[in-house]
Amino acid sequence: MKKVTILDIAKELNVTFSTVARALNDHPAISAATKKAVRETAERLNYRQNKIASSLRSGRTNVIGVIVPSLRVTFFSSVVSGIEQVMNANGYNILLYQSNESLVKEKKGIETFLQSRVDGILASITTETTDYSSYEEIIKRKTPLVFFDRAIDQLNISSVTINDYKGGFTATEHLIQQGYKRILHITADREILIFRERLRGYIDALRYYGLPVDDDLIVKGDFSPEFGKTVIKEARLKNLEYDAVFALEDFTAMGVLQQLQEFNVKIPEEVAVIGFANESFGSLVTPQLSTIDQQTILMGKEAAKLLLKLKKAELTQEEKPEKIVLDPLLIVRASSRRK
Amino acid sequence: MKKVTILDIAKELNVTFSTVARALNDHPAISAATKKAVRETAERLNYRQNKIASSLRSGRTNVIGVIVPSLRVTFFSSVVSGIEQVMNANGYNILLYQSNESLVKEKKGIETFLQSRVDGILASITTETTDYSSYEEIIKRKTPLVFFDRAIDQLNISSVTINDYKGGFTATEHLIQQGYKRILHITADREILIFRERLRGYIDALRYYGLPVDDDLIVKGDFSPEFGKTVIKEARLKNLEYDAVFALEDFTAMGVLQQLQEFNVKIPEEVAVIGFANESFGSLVTPQLSTIDQQTILMGKEAAKLLLKLKKAELTQEEKPEKIVLDPLLIVRASSRRK
DNA sequence: TTGAAAGCGCTAACAC
């Protein structure tokens, strides 16, 4: 099967290939009759545009590079899903890269994007990213860039993130409003911004409602379900008094839930539990788990829209970074509803 | 910032651009000294290869098109994660497309892949796909194609799928071996191959172990968690006797679990429950849910490897489709362990 | 409304 090019169509119709090119691109200066003839011949010959050639010549690829730590994390695969939807609806395709939280792979991915001359990049940085050279390179090359979820503040780049502080505040506020007074918070032992923000929200909510901030009620660790269990066990050993638990993640919250049930603690009568992330299982467990939704699909869509906006603005030389901060959503379920 | 090409490097070094091209591609006929000089100059000028130009000339893009129904389904995002890992390790990048189970979008995606001259395509068809023309077109164009999970048998194309029959058999066999005798199976009311296969495995396992196949114990419906609950409620109303439930999906199984607990039925003493898919929440609920693991990451990796193999075979004209069928893994947890 | 011509940046066959 021979490759069909615009030249073949041109020969068939006794016009030049540039007329064919124009007709296929719906150029206004081409007569309707010619367009029709070209389209029919293209169809008949089973012609298919070569985007590579088109990109080389025009300088546009209609491809957007998307780099995430890992698709195995539901949060990111959801965001990518949202990105793909919007980008595809606007004629762009997605070149996908997983960094696996490795700085080396991240650099390699961005290098590939740049070599592939993508029309824009959407990125969520790795936890290892301390060296920003890859991203500086993107900026230097004037390739539109938007961060989502994990951004680099110093670079003054457009981004879409979620207000984790507000999420922490809202979760805590909800527990307080339900009448809980001694709220245990499980947070991470590593310095990760989003978790620190949730903690800050927790503390501020307590203060706002005039409740004491008790350091004994702030527990740090890896945030596995197992750790959730450990926290509850140790709290019992120490005779720690608490009537609610706000865990930084739904998975941690599940560990808490299980251990409390093992101790025959009534949820939410004696102790309330709320998680974070709105994982799919939250509504399937007993009692159903209250949580904070992070609006993943929306984040992807907003990030994509922001990039598209940036690409338009390029033309008019406007270059003010826009930082969209999404509000997390409180999802109240049985595990924390006592009123 | 001016665009740097191999010509700029050539000028700096007083060699021709083809020497530069060879040096950058590590051509054996270029002296080490020249290579070094070229690399240093490239670095200094911040040169970056233009993959578009390279692809146009060479006919290779190093891009693989991947089309899935939706990344919001954990199963698919996991598989894509596996695909990306292997492909990236072999120098390929992923162009990603979501069909959203729509035939129109599927066609559009494949059209884009073909126009982008991808070096291969990995696809999981939509539930709507009855017209195979898009895939026939891929084959006609001699673009290597591998199906994963959802394949089109008639096309005689390489594929990686999971043995759902065996999954159904294994789940049922496990329950029988644990001493359960009246096993309720929840399946789909729509004609979906994988679910029919699981059902077939269920039936064969019963027969193999000399147990009667009772139509009353096979319940069809949408397979939401809600439906799982409904099944248990109705079984009670009808005084249906059963001592185990094999649900076609973990989500359905969760509904079953919850309703049984609401009825104070002891799991697994009175009734065992097993699901399918090994969703992340299975080990977090009480009791932990037994299930069948579908080896998603492995499926992605195998599909990627198969495509790579196909691309090599292309050269030697071998073209026998290879159909890899992965064995599902039985994961025994508390919900079905009574021995 | 259409044609002519240049060239995007690279690869690769052939030459020396």
Place this chain on the structure above:
DNA sequence: GTGTTAGCGCTTTCAA
């Protein structure tokens, strides 16, 4: 070991 040359298939400017 390096240079010469011819495109890959398209977009786009200028001309008619």
